[in-house]
Amino acid sequence: MGKKVLIKGNEAIAEAAIRADCQCFFGYPITPQTEVVAYMAKKMPKIGRVFLQAESEIAAINMVYGAAGTGVRCMTSSSGPGISLKSEGISFIAGAELPCVIVNVVRAGPGLGGIQPAQSDYFQATRGGGHGDYYMPVYVPNSIQEIVDITQDAFDVADLYRTPVMVMVDGMIGQMMEPVEFKERTSKQLPVKNWAANGLGKRKAHNIINSLYLDPEILEKHNLNLQIKYEEIKKNETRYELYNCSERCDLILVAYGTVSRICNNVIKMAKIHGVNIGLIRPITVWPFPKEAFEKTINLTDKGYLAVEMSLGQMVEDIRLSVSGRKEVYFYGRVGGMVPTPNEILLNIKSFLGGEKQCQ
Missing domain, CATH: 3.40.50.970 (Thiamin diphosphate (ThDP)-binding fold, Pyr/PP domains)
Incomplete structure (x- = not known):
């Protein structure tokens, strides 16, 4: 090295x-x-x-x-x-x-x-x-x-x-x-x-x-x-990375840049609560990595959560990639605000419901 x-x-x-x-x-x-x-x-x-x-x-x-x-x-x-x-x-x-x-x-x-x-x-x-x-x-x-x-x-x-x-x-x-x-x-x-x-x-x-x-x-x-x-x-x-998507996930996050680093911590925190979260990290956003969704579409029942420092601009590309086969949710902060791992984890709770909740 x-x-x-x-x-x-x-x-x-x-x-x-x-x-x-x-x-x-x-x-x-x-x-x-x-x-x-x-x-x-x-x-x-x-x-x-x-x-x-x-x-x-x-x-x-x-x-x-x-x-x-x-x-x-x-x-x-x-x-x-x-x-x-x-x-x-x-x-x-x-x-x-x-x-x-x-x-x-x-x-x-x-x-x-x-x-x-x-x-x-x-x-x-x-x-x-x-x-x-x-x-x-x-x-x-x-x-x-x-x-x-x-x-x-x-x-x-x-x-x-x-x-x-x-x-x-x-x-x-x-x-x-x-x-x-x-x-x-x-x-x-x-x-x-x-x-x-x-x-x-x-x-x-x-x-x-x-x-x-x-x-x-x-x-x-x-x-x-x-x-x-x-x-x-x-x-x-087209370039992307998959994290923790080798087995069934309760939910799969989609994030890039700084937010993808924050989401890595969310995955670790969720595991403590018995919740398995995956992550798709686009490295190119054009071309958008549609292949990543084909690889993961059958790994999650609840669908995908876009996490962004915008008002959901990437959601459109995720929905086009999923083509109505799974739900697509969104959580984001704007104006220069950066989402925290705890915020994202609490937001995930509202999508999972039932016994699989992060307390």
Whole structure:
């Protein structure tokens, strides 16, 4: 095992991106992700790479568009309102099929909301966030080590599919510190970027980066080709973990990020009361891990409980996955409030009833 270092989540994202050969970072400070920007500002110029604090979030995402169009690895990061401002640019990037990584350290909303952690950007992230029929892979790590590994994976996935990729963490994970290991990574065989607008070279014609298709038949074909790519991403890149789901469960929790860590404690506490609780932890929320529900649908009579730091934004995806075969319940806190294990355990009591209750 290599040497471990104690590092804050936001700084781990930045360091992982640097080690993944991110050549350009364009960003703008906003709590609780500002440390990503600060870390990049300090480190990138020292190693001959580009850091630029843009005049706005809108400018930053369009700079990403330009850099990604040349084929270099690039990244931006923001929180809440900043991601909203970037949404038009993200749609342009998806339409132009450009690889990049977008980090969202989620704060409470709507509007300016507050700087406390939340998971209320789920709909925005998993439904594209901008205009048009597009999606992007969205990773939701629950530890600093996983942040490191996933941030590096995100650059590979972006290059492999020519797509923007989002790494989404709640503000608590962005601000907390844990020991991590920056592992040596083997180089993956990724497609040559022969589409990039980086000079004529040996080509007979310049490459053109574009998301504008005025002929409706051509635009329809482009959209259908994007959908083929998204189906490939669903097939190959869906990630999740199952906890305590190897035998029959009284109830199965569904949670990601910080809340999934809290739910691990709930499982331990419930066992003391003779109640067996399982957990599905999505690692990607787009694609959503429907397979996890197929594997567990016959392991529980009572169904599934979504636990979130939102007003139930993930519930819709769980219901689509379950297709009416089991009940889907919800418990959540919003506005920057973080659910406690005791709160969740008391909530579980109302779903179980009968003799199987947590007193």
